[in-house]
Amino acid sequence: MKKIISILFMAVIALFISGCACSMNDNKPNEAIETLFEKYRNKDENVLTQLKQTIEGEVLNDDNKVKYQALMERQYDSFSYVIKDVETNDDSATSLVEITVLNYKGALEEAEEELKNHPEKFNDEDGKFSEDKYTKYKIELMEKVEDTTTYTINLNLTKEAGMWKVDELTKDDIKKLHGVY
Numbered sequence: 306m307k308k309i310i311s312i313l314f315m316a317v318i319a320l321f322i323s324g325c326a327c328s329m330n331d332n333k334p335n336e337a338i339e340t341l342f343e344k345y346r347n348k349d350e351n352v353l354t355q356l357k358q359t360i361e362g363e364v365l366n367d368d369n370k371v372k373y374q375a376l377m378e379r380q381y382d383s384f385s386y387v388i389k390d391v392e393t394n395d396d397s398a399t400s401l402v403e404i405t406v407l408n409y410k411g412a413l414e415e416a417e418e419e420l421k422n423h424p425e426k427f428n429d430e431d432g433k434f435s436e437d438k439y440t441k442y443k444i445e446l447m448e449k450v451e452d453t454t455t456y457t458i459n460l461n462l463t464k465e466a467g468m469w470k471v472d473e474l475t476k477d478d479i480k481k482l483h484g485v486y
Contacts, residue, residue: 334391334398334462337469342404345381345482352381365439372444380407382486389457396464399456408454409484412446456481 309357331337344352356377389401412468420427420439427442429435463470480486 316443329468332467334393334400334447334469335388337462337471338386338388338391338400338402338460342384342386342473346384348381350377353378364436365440369437369440369444372448376409376444376447377483380409380482383407383453384482384484398462398464400460400462400468402460403455403457404481405455406484407450407484409447409450410451410454410486411452412450413443416446418444450484454484456486458482 314374329338355375360374363370363373384404386402386404386408389403391398391400416439419442424434427435427439429438458474460468460474460478460479463472464470475480477486
């Protein structure tokens with residue numbers, strides 16, 4: 306699962322590098338932020354394509370791939386954000402944004418605790434640890450998540466050719482966005 310999070314981080318970076326976080330109407334910093342987050346909430350084609358490509362590159366069975374994608378799409382459907390503050394200085398800006406996401410981290414911590422206390426639960430028929438069984442268990446716990454958590458992220462923005470764009474998110478910000486920080 307840590308590998309998936311790292312690859313999702315790379316996919317988000319690719320989205321920023323390819324310019325998908327911008328639109329033709331982002332002539333204010335808060336508009337660029339709204340564009341970025343709305344692409345996730347609306348499950349923009351580029352966002353879903355990157356998600357699918359990321360998951361396809363993972364060592365997951367087909368069932369777990371489908372379930373993990375559904376979890377991320379559920380996260381995108383349900384997260385909310387509030388732009389708390391924007392400070393502009395010429396062609397750069399910083400913004401404090403509060404995001405509320407499904408608390409998948411709690412489910413992952415619960416799975417880690419179960420693995421620590423009952424490792425045999427995740428053994429295959431030969432008595433060896435099964436990553437597949439453990440991943441399935443983590444996904445099952447994540448599917449049950451209803452509680453949310455709120456994080457604060459600091460976004461940096463740059464004005465290029467009169468348009469604002471959100472700079473690359475940090476790894477921690479992406480973890481927060483996915484509810485696994």
